[in-house]
Amino acid sequence: MQGLHLTADLYECRCASGLMTDSARLRDALLAAVRAAGLTGVAQLFHDFSAQGGEGSGITGVVLLAESHVAIHTWPERGAVTLDVYVCNYSADNTAKAHALFDALAESFAPQRRATHALTRGAQ
Amino acid sequence: MQGLHLTADLYECRCASGLMTDSARLRDALLAAVRAAGLTGVAQLFHDFSAQGGEGSGITGVVLLAESHVAIHTWPERGAVTLDVYVCNYSADNTAKAHALFDALAESFAPQRRATHALTRGAQ
Numbered sequence: 519m520q521g522l523h524l525t526a527d528l529y530e531c532r533c534a535s536g537l538m539t540d541s542a543r544l545r546d547a548l549l550a551a552v553r554a555a556g557l558t559g560v561a562q563l564f565h566d567f568s569a570q571g572g573e574g575s576g577i578t579g580v581v582l583l584a585e586s587h588v589a590i591h592t593w594p595e596r597g598a599v600t601l602d603v604y605v606c607n608y609s610a611d612n613t614a615k616a617h618a619l620f621d622a623l624a625e626s627f628a629p630q631r632r633a634t635h636a637l638t639r640g641a642q
Numbered sequence: 643m644q645g646l647h648l649t650a651d652l653y654e655c656r657c658a659s660g661l662m663t664d665s666a667r668l669r670d671a672l673l674a675a676v677r678a679a680g681l682t683g684v685a686q687l688f689h690d691f692s693a694q695g696g697e698g699s700g701i702t703g704v705v706l707l708a709e710s711h712v713a714i715h716t717w718p719e720r721g722a723v724t725l726d727v728y729v730c731n732y733s734a735d736n737t738a739k740a741h742a743l744f745d746a747l748a749e750s751f752a753p754q755r756r757a758t759h760a761l762t763r764g765a766q
Contacts (some may be wrong), residue, residue: 519651519715519717519720519722519724521724523649524648525647525761525763527643527763527764527765527766529766540672549722560689560691560702561687561689562687563686563687563704564683565684565685565705565706578684578685578706578710580687580704580706580711580713582687582689582702582704584691585711586702586715587702587704587726589704589711589713590728591643591710591711593643596643597698598643598764600643600645600710600764602726602728602764604713604726606715609645627749631766632765633765633766635761637759637761638648639649639651639724640651640722640724640756641651642651642653642755642757
């Protein structure tokens with residue numbers, strides 16, 4: 519279960535606003551990025567807060583991976599996104615794939631500032 | 643979007659094995675813990691790797707919250723669990739609720755060892 523959990527808090531995102539407000543568009547982009555990175559999506563869930571009420575007007579999207587999960591929260595009213603890419607190295611070292619997916623997703627939002635963090639998990 | 647992301651890697655879990663292998667049981671426990679902590683679940687997704695193939699025999703469970711998300715991965719074959727509780731303080735300070743949920747969920751697996759981490763997110 520040893521793995522790597524990468525997080526990014528993205529600010530001043532200059533992507534097309536649809537990527538932060540249109541759940542179908544975000545889902546397509548996220549699933550394409552997972553495939554491009556060579557990771558394996560097994561299930562997905564997206565929740566649109568603008569349509570159903572909540573504390574903001576953004577989207578939460580999660581893709582469950584064979585290797586763990588990806589989670590994205592968008593705050594279009596603030597031009598901000600938080601991103602999690604967590605992969606375990608159960609039967610292979612997925613570190614490079616995790617970084618590739620993380621970098622591609624972060625770049626897709628065109629943030630002008632970001633705070634990132636890397637946490638090794640399950641290593642004991 | 644300022645918030646708190648708590649993670650735990652739990653080892654030598656001595657809970658009833660069903661909590662790590664029965665997705666309905668894990669879902670019920672997770673949703674009850676979310677409610678007990680005073681947080682708001684808006685959607686949920688559970689994937690059973692033993693039933694559908696994958697790199698392990700455990701379960702991945704995610705509950706999307708109005709306040710962000712909770713994610714659990716179980717590795718019953720290793721007696722281990724990883725746990726994420728991420729809450730944003732959008733319209734209220736949810737720090738205490740996050741810690742309450744995190745502690746309750748971690749304890750429910752009866753781990754003999756654990757590694758925990760707290761990350762402040764979205765603070766810029």
